Amino acid sequence: MAKNFIEELTWRGMIHDSMPGVEEHLLEKMRSAYVGIDPTADSLHIGHLVSVMMLRHFQRAGHKPYALLGGATGMIGDPSGKSQERNLLNEQELQHNQDAIKTQLSRFLAFDTTDENAAVLVNNYDWMKNFSFLEFIRDVGKHITVNYMMAKDSVKKRLTGENAEGMSFTEFSYQLVQGNDFLHLYKNNEVSIQMGGSDQWGNITTGTELVRRVESGKAFAVTCPLITKADGTKFGKTEGGNIWLDAERTSPYQFYQYWLNTSDEDAEKFIKIFTFLSKVEIEELVASHQEAPHQRQLQKKLAEEVTIMVHSEEALKTAITASNILFGKSTEEDLRSLSAKDFLAVFEGITQATLTRAELKEGVGIIDALSAKTGFLESNGAARRELKGNAISVNKTKVKEDLILTEDHLISDQFILLGKGKKTNYLIIVS
RNA sequence: GGGGGGAUACUCAAGCGGCCAACGAGGGCAGACUGUAAAUCUGCUGAUUUUAUCUUCGAAGGUUCGAAUCCUUCUCCCCCCA
Numbered sequence: 001m002a003k004n005f006i007e008e009l010t011w012r013g014m015i016h017d018s019m020p021g022v023e024e025h026l027l028e029k030m031r032s033a034y035v036g037i038d039p040t041a042d043s044l045h046i047g048h049l050v051s052v053m054m055l056r057h058f059q060r061a062g063h064k065p066y067a068l069l070g071g072a073t074g075m076i077g078d079p080s081g082k083s084q085e086r087n088l089l090n091e092q093e094l095q096h097n098q099d100a101i102k103t104q105l106s107r108f109l110a111f112d113t114t115d116e117n118a119a120v121l122v123n124n125y126d127w128m129k130n131f132s133f134l135e136f137i138r139d140v141g142k143h144i145t146v147n148y149m150m151a152k153d154s155v156k157k158r159l160t161g162e163n164a165e166g167m168s169f170t171e172f173s174y175q176l177v178q179g180n181d182f183l184h185l186y187k188n189n190e191v192s193i194q195m196g197g198s199d200q201w202g203n204i205t206t207g208t209e210l211v212r213r214v215e216s217g218k219a220f221a222v223t224c225p226l227i228t229k230a231d232g233t234k235f236g237k238t239e240g241g242n243i244w245l246d247a248e249r250t251s252p253y254q255f256y257q258y259w260l261n262t263s264d265e266d267a268e269k270f271i272k273i274f275t276f277l278s279k280v281e282i283e284e285l286v287a288s289h290q291e292a293p294h295q296r297q298l299q300k301k302l303a304e305e306v307t308i309m310v311h312s313e314e315a316l317k318t319a320i321t322a323s324n325i326l327f328g329k330s331t332e333e334d335l336r337s338l339s340a341k342d343f344l345a346v347f348e349g350i351t352q353a354t355l356t357r358a359e360l361k362e363g364v365g366i367i368d369a370l371s372a373k374t375g376f377l378e379s380n381g382a383a384r385r386e387l388k389g390n391a392i393s394v395n396k397t398k399v400k401e402d403l404i405l406t407e408d409h410l411i412s413d414q415f416i417l418l419g420k421g422k423k424t425n426y427l428i429i430v431s
Numbered sequence: 432g433g434g435g436g437g438a439u440a441c442u443c444a445a446g447c448g449g450c451c452a453a454c455g456a457g458g459g460c461a462g463a464c465u466g467u468a469a470a471u472c473u474g475c476u477g478a479u480u481u482u483a484u485c486u487u488c489g490a491a492g493g494u495u496c497g498a499a500u501c502c503u504u505c506u507c508c509c510c511c512c513a
Contacts, residue, residue, distance in 0.1 A: 294466040327467050389461045
């Protein structure tokens with residue numbers, strides 16, 4: 001084998017738990033592993049990225065990765081880590097989501113190579129849809145005792161303790177359905193390993209247990225730690241919601257910014273997980289970062305690498321240009337030096353609104369420009385507040401409450417850049 | 432079925448006839464400082480035509496010059512007894 005997969009993941013801090021013997025199992029010959037992805041939306045978000053990275057490393061180590069779309073399990077909902085039963089998705093929604101996710105995944109995994117270890121995409125809906133209830137409880141349910149299932153943390157939490165909400169039979173059966181996926185892949189595709197977040201441990205072991213009992217086979221579980229941030233907020237979330245991989249949902253600029261804003265502590269952790277930089281490269285980066293922390297080399301490198309991987313080199317360039325203009329010491333001069341085309345490209349990911357030229361000719365009060373006419377802020381009161389707090393800028397220049405926007409403020413004859421505080425920008429386009 | 436407690440702004444949580452758009456804490460936003468960081472300090476955090484007015488305290492009615500606060504009914508939650 002080209003590389004020791006377990007060793008690689010270990011130094012990257014991507015192993016939370018693994019079953020004894022996996023390392024030897026993997027070193028022996030090419031193996032297959034899978035990760036399950038619930039198609040709850042039509043795009044992956046960066047929370048999914050860890051699993052995807054595991055699969056990538058797996059493929060790079062010469063093994064065969066399987067991505068399993070949970071078309072069937074997505075209809076049930078995993079009780080792990082949830083205090084309430086999930087809303088069920090219908091078949092059409094799932095189909096749509098699956099198609100979109102499939103496209104995204106192909107960016108990370110080599111599906112279409114002729115290599116032996118080409119990635120494979122499967123959907124558990126394909127083998128679950130014609131599985132009758134009777135067949136299922138006879139062929140699968142028979143092998144696992146309820147006692148075993150109840151011992152799982154995900155189940156226990158819902159049955160006992162302070163906020164025991166109870167759980168439906170549907171949710172209870174989730175681990176069996178997921179376990180059956182593993183069994184199915186083991187039988188039909190020689191998949192012997194399931195990977196996932198540490199919250200999946202219980203579900204995965206139900207699978208290895210099934211493999212053992214039904215097939216007398218040996219299957220393994222490898223989990224990675226759940227990604228946390230030093231400040232305790234949830235990884236991959238901002239006020240505005242999830243950070244998606246889809247450029248339509250989260251623009252490359254916003255995406256880049258998310259990574260750039262990583263704290264020092266997290267950056268060191270994340271760069272190991274989300275980039276393919278070697279151990280030596282990372283160690284050098286960390287060292288030079290510590291010497292000059294204000295330069296934030298770690299964050300920059302992290303943001304660059306991940307943005308290129310998820311989007312493209314081009315998208316990164318634009319994101320950097322936009323960042324420099326918005327956060328650098330740029331002035332109105334710099335803004336005016338941009339061509340209309342560049343301007344639009346740079347600010348593509350920023351909240352926008354349009355005004356008519358006629359409106360602008362008459363003059364638009366700054367308060368209206370912030371709320372009533374554009375909806376950037378929720379009320380005139382909010383606009384006034386921010387103005388009083390010296391938070392609002394027009395084309396990078398701080399302004400007061402009495403400012404009237406006119407054609408003189410236009411950049412490239414069609415844009416006005418509004419800023420709130422240091423991090424929020426809005427773009428007015430005149431049509 | 433009987434008894435008791437509760438429902439207040441994004442969250443927790445005071446208020447229990449006028450001084451309440453509603454203490455305080457957390458969160459959020461902004462300002463200073465900085466590294467687009469952390470910590471810290473400061474301001475703001477219902478709306479509007481902003482020193483005033485309007486709409487809010489589970490819902491609907493009522494008492495009163497005046498109610499988040501008192502009364503009635505309803506809805507929902509929790510606890511104890513059966």
